Amino acid sequence: MILARHSGRLVLIGFGSAGRAALPLILRHIAVDPARVIVITADGQGAEAARNYGVAVSVNKVTRANHRDLLLPLLAAGDLLINLGRNVSSAALVALCREAGALYLDTAIESWPQDDCNAPPSPAQRTSQALRDSLSSVVTGSGSPTALIEHGANPGLVSHFVKEGLSALAADIMDRHARLDGPADWAALAKDLDVRVIHITERDTQAAAVARTRGEFVNTWSPEGLVEEACQPAELAWGTHEHTLPVDATHAGHADSVFLARPGAATLVRSWTPAGGPYLGFLMSHVESLTISDFYSVHEAGAVRWRPTVTFVYRPCDDALASIMELADGGWRGPRRTRLLLDDIVQGADELGVLLMGHARGAFWFGSHLSATVARTLAPSNNATTLQVAAGILGGLVWLLENTRAGLRLPDEIDHHRVLEIARPYLGDFRGVYSDWTPLVGRTRLFSERMDSGSPWQFGNFRLS
Amino acid sequence: MILARHSGRLVLIGFGSAGRAALPLILRHIAVDPARVIVITADGQGAEAARNYGVAVSVNKVTRANHRDLLLPLLAAGDLLINLGRNVSSAALVALCREAGALYLDTAIESWPQDDCNAPPSPAQRTSQALRDSLSSVVTGSGSPTALIEHGANPGLVSHFVKEGLSALAADIMDRHARLDGPADWAALAKDLDVRVIHITERDTQAAAVARTRGEFVNTWSPEGLVEEACQPAELAWGTHEHTLPVDATHAGHADSVFLARPGAATLVRSWTPAGGPYLGFLMSHVESLTISDFYSVHEAGAVRWRPTVTFVYRPCDDALASIMELADGGWRGPRRTRLLLDDIVQGADELGVLLMGHARGAFWFGSHLSATVARTLAPSNNATTLQVAAGILGGLVWLLENTRAGLRLPDEIDHHRVLEIARPYLGDFRGVYSDWTPLVGRTRLFSERMDSGSPWQFGNFRLS
Numbered sequence: 001m002i003l004a005r006h007s008g009r010l011v012l013i014g015f016g017s018a019g020r021a022a023l024p025l026i027l028r029h030i031a032v033d034p035a036r037v038i039v040i041t042a043d044g045q046g047a048e049a050a051r052n053y054g055v056a057v058s059v060n061k062v063t064r065a066n067h068r069d070l071l072l073p074l075l076a077a078g079d080l081l082i083n084l085g086r087n088v089s090s091a092a093l094v095a096l097c098r099e100a101g102a103l104y105l106d107t108a109i110e111s112w113p114q115d116d117c118n119a120p121p122s123p124a125q126r127t128s129q130a131l132r133d134s135l136s137s138v139v140t141g142s143g144s145p146t147a148l149i150e151h152g153a154n155p156g157l158v159s160h161f162v163k164e165g166l167s168a169l170a171a172d173i174m175d176r177h178a179r180l181d182g183p184a185d186w187a188a189l190a191k192d193l194d195v196r197v198i199h200i201t202e203r204d205t206q207a208a209a210v211a212r213t214r215g216e217f218v219n220t221w222s223p224e225g226l227v228e229e230a231c232q233p234a235e236l237a238w239g240t241h242e243h244t245l246p247v248d249a250t251h252a253g254h255a256d257s258v259f260l261a262r263p264g265a266a267t268l269v270r271s272w273t274p275a276g277g278p279y280l281g282f283l284m285s286h287v288e289s290l291t292i293s294d295f296y297s298v299h300e301a302g303a304v305r306w307r308p309t310v311t312f313v314y315r316p317c318d319d320a321l322a323s324i325m326e327l328a329d330g331g332w333r334g335p336r337r338t339r340l341l342l343d344d345i346v347q348g349a350d351e352l353g354v355l356l357m358g359h360a361r362g363a364f365w366f367g368s369h370l371s372a373t374v375a376r377t378l379a380p381s382n383n384a385t386t387l388q389v390a391a392g393i394l395g396g397l398v399w400l401l402e403n404t405r406a407g408l409r410l411p412d413e414i415d416h417h418r419v420l421e422i423a424r425p426y427l428g429d430f431r432g433v434y435s436d437w438t439p440l441v442g443r444t445r446l447f448s449e450r451m452d453s454g455s456p457w458q459f460g461n462f463r464l465s
Numbered sequence: 466m467i468l469a470r471h472s473g474r475l476v477l478i479g480f481g482s483a484g485r486a487a488l489p490l491i492l493r494h495i496a497v498d499p500a501r502v503i504v505i506t507a508d509g510q511g512a513e514a515a516r517n518y519g520v521a522v523s524v525n526k527v528t529r530a531n532h533r534d535l536l537l538p539l540l541a542a543g544d545l546l547i548n549l550g551r552n553v554s555s556a557a558l559v560a561l562c563r564e565a566g567a568l569y570l571d572t573a574i575e576s577w578p579q580d581d582c583n584a585p586p587s588p589a590q591r592t593s594q595a596l597r598d599s600l601s602s603v604v605t606g607s608g609s610p611t612a613l614i615e616h617g618a619n620p621g622l623v624s625h626f627v628k629e630g631l632s633a634l635a636a637d638i639m640d641r642h643a644r645l646d647g648p649a650d651w652a653a654l655a656k657d658l659d660v661r662v663i664h665i666t667e668r669d670t671q672a673a674a675v676a677r678t679r680g681e682f683v684n685t686w687s688p689e690g691l692v693e694e695a696c697q698p699a700e701l702a703w704g705t706h707e708h709t710l711p712v713d714a715t716h717a718g719h720a721d722s723v724f725l726a727r728p729g730a731a732t733l734v735r736s737w738t739p740a741g742g743p744y745l746g747f748l749m750s751h752v753e754s755l756t757i758s759d760f761y762s763v764h765e766a767g768a769v770r771w772r773p774t775v776t777f778v779y780r781p782c783d784d785a786l787a788s789i790m791e792l793a794d795g796g797w798r799g800p801r802r803t804r805l806l807l808d809d810i811v812q813g814a815d816e817l818g819v820l821l822m823g824h825a826r827g828a829f830w831f832g833s834h835l836s837a838t839v840a841r842t843l844a845p846s847n848n849a850t851t852l853q854v855a856a857g858i859l860g861g862l863v864w865l866l867e868n869t870r871a872g873l874r875l876p877d878e879i880d881h882h883r884v885l886e887i888a889r890p891y892l893g894d895f896r897g898v899y900s901d902w903t904p905l906v907g908r909t910r911l912f913s914e915r916m917d918s919g920s921p922w923q924f925g926n927f928r929l930s
Contacts (some may be wrong), residue, residue, distance in 0.1 A: 026824075119711075123911070123912055142755070203678055208676060210674060211674050211812055211813075212783055213812065214741075233912070261912050263911065278795065280790065280793055280794055318676075318783065318787035319783070321786065321787055322783035322786055325745065325786060328745055329742070329745055330742070330743065331743070331906075331910060333910075346676055347676055385669065410853060442795070443796065445798075446588070446591075446696060446728065446797055447588055447726050447728070465930045
């Protein structure tokens with residue numbers, strides 16, 4: 001079913017797991033001439049698969065040095081650039097698109113590789129806050145061509161899940177049913193509901209019947225991307241209800257962004273999802289933690305008076321878990337080889353949602369439970385994880401083509417109804433669930449533990465290591 | 466090849482992974498009438514396999530209530546009892562064997578189940594020190610029938626690896642080649658060499674091409690046994706060179722036994738093996754940590770003047786790693802199902818050895834690297850892990866049958882040359898390797914860390930969580 005039309009050129013940078021997942025959905029739902037679609041892939045991987053869709057393929061690594069020469073000839077006013085490349089600067093490409101009058105979409109804020117310096121970047125330089133700051137130089141007024149940033153699954157769809165969840169809570173707890181529009185309204189609602197903590201919860205149980213070998217980093221989405229994230233400092237948005245900043249925490253630029261002096265993939269946090277129940281996940285640095293907290297901040301007289309703690313709590317699949325442990329063995333160097341789990345997956349699902357906590361009903365989860373089996377019936381070249389990303393790309397793209405002069409936008413700043421209407425058919429079991437779980441549940445059976453029992457939603461209660 | 470003869474009855478309690486692994490080796494190398502061998506299995510599992518060896522099978526759960534009635538009729542003077550049963554009290558059976566004049570061997574100090582009380586046992590009650598103390602009531606003089614305790618792989622063979630390692634260090638560092646006998650000589654050697662820290666290192670990379678499903682606890686040896694160990698407090702023997710006791714540490718009875726207020730399987734320690742390099746492993750409670758440290762303690766005027774820190778650092782296979790994480794998710798309750806990896810293993814090895822640290826050459830590893838493939842060619846019903854255990858049982862058994870009036874013995878207190886002579890053909894690649902690894906290596910590339918750089922062998926430098 002055609003959901004939107006695009007008569008210009010469509011340039012897709014990156015043909016890794018996300019690109020391969022998204023292209024068939026784009027061609028299925030966006031009326032675009034395949035001959036005007038060009039896929040730019042750094043290593044030629046997947047070129048054959050791309051050509052099978054009738055699109056043009058260019059094998060080129062987009063770099064700081066060549067990006068203008070490579071891309072400007074391809075982009076005229078009204079053309080569309082989708083940036084799914086690793087280490088391809090979002091800021092540079094947004095600026096380029098603005099220059100060309102072209103539309104832009106990505107699924108994460110990327111920067112040019114930092115490996116040209118001798119010393120590795122400092123922890124502060126490797127935060128999501130730093131990536132976010134890289135966009136601050138980009139000026140795009142609201143009448144300029146739309147650039148939709150960070151619109152995959154997370155970041156991306158999860159912002160819309162938060163709005164759906166808050167709307168359900170407003171109806172259930174406060175009998176409020178009004179449709180909200182402006183950021184201030186949404187922030188006021190979150191504050192009124194007392195949603196002090198928001199977890200982006202992701203729990204991946206997908207597995208293949210192929211044993212991981214030593215030195216192999218295995219994952220259900222870009223293994224290289226996960227390695228990079230795993231080594232970033234643990235990072236979260238620090239809410240106004242928190243009593244005590246961890247001793248190993250540093251404020252990163254903005255007052256609400258905090259990072260710890262350790263890798264996200266060495267930092268465990270307690271969370272909860274409906275299918276899996278309580279779980280331990282990694283406190284990974286993800287830009288949506290920061291942007292969502294910002295969006296729901298209540299300002300008074302120019303100062304933040306209220307904001308939620310927002311954390312991404314990621315439990316990768318078993319193979320990725322073992323891969324991360326091996327990465328930690330080697331002092332976060334490596335890996336020697338990578339493998340993407342895709343067609344060989346035999347079981348499991350990706351449960352991706354948001355857990356809204358602290359309100360009158362305790363905890364409320366809203367999100368998607370998508371099995372690999374179902375994902376495969378919905379779209380080719382996908383597993384559960386990549387299809388959630390592709391659904392976010394598709395939803396964002398349709399909104400973008402319907403709103404072409406909206407300037408720079410984050411997921412929280414666009415119409416969540418429209419995006420979820422588009423994405424929902426690809427999200428499997430999609431629902432909201434209340435829970436009486438708190439991070440204090442089931443803790444002291446075998447060992448006594450120091451907890452703040454009077455304030456269950458304190459970060460110290462969630463954190464394990 | 467027949468290595469020893471046993472004319473009496475041989476009673477084998479427990480036919481889990483260790484029992485099934487050991488029986489074919491016993492029948493291959495010990496001249497015993499199969500008709501005089503009886504296997505007692507609690508649940509009938511493996512009964513068919515046992516009968517195929519021509520031995521008798523009795524399906525009976527050995528309990529505190531029935532053990533005398535069940536076992537005394539089977540045991541006359543000179544008979545042999547091998548206890549490989551979970552939750553079958555070593556102390557009770559040693560006493561029973563003494564009463565009957567029978568020989569005894571086990572691979573771990575077991576106790577009757579503690580689940581008959583309402584409250585779960587305290588951390589102190591669940592330490593290896595408590596298990597060890599359970600044996601203190603057993604009086605077996607040196608002229609009484611031999612009872613060889615804790616003689617599998619670890620505890621068991623690793624004690625002999627320590628002696629081999631120390632002997633190599635004595636030759637290489639001090640040009641000493643004298644054969645040592647008494648405990649005091651060995652302890653003096655360890656002190657002279659300044660072996661401050663001993664790790665029992667185990668790194669299991671075995672894997673099957675069968676994906677783990679949710680709720681399933683998978684391991685290469687008794688999954689139930691690992692669950693129990695995983696929930697025990699992290700525990701180690703505390704050496705005299707250590708500066709600072711961890712804030713969460715408690716002395717458990719003996720001055721040298723220390724446990725932490727957290728599960729062993731939630732406590733990560735840095736270690737090193739030759740094939741794998743640096744790794745993170747769990748600080749699991751194992752009785753050999755305590756008994757080895759005791760054996761190498763130097764006493765003066767009735768007091769301990771010197772002793773090494775001894776730690777078991779266990780890296781289970783990928784599937785067990787994910788199983789443990791899931792166990793932690795549920796607050797260390799569960800699991801719903803278990804699965805033993807055996808014939809379905811397609812790759813990997815168990816690297817089991819001892820890492821002797823702090824001496825003039827830094828670190829020296831001595832042990833066994835045995836692949837599952839090689840294990841299978843050496844003995845039926847085995848993987849690498851179970852064959853290392855079975856080799857320990859066989860080695861101990863041959864020594865025991867050659868020394869039938871030695872009373873109660875720990876692995877450190879028997880002839881390591883003879884045991885290793887027997888066990889070695891089943892241990893794969895068996896070697897000693899020097900290393901310049903210390904727990905400070907490769908630490909501060911991405912994040913600054915608090916370390917005691919002047920004293921690399923302090924426990925605080927090894928510990929990660």
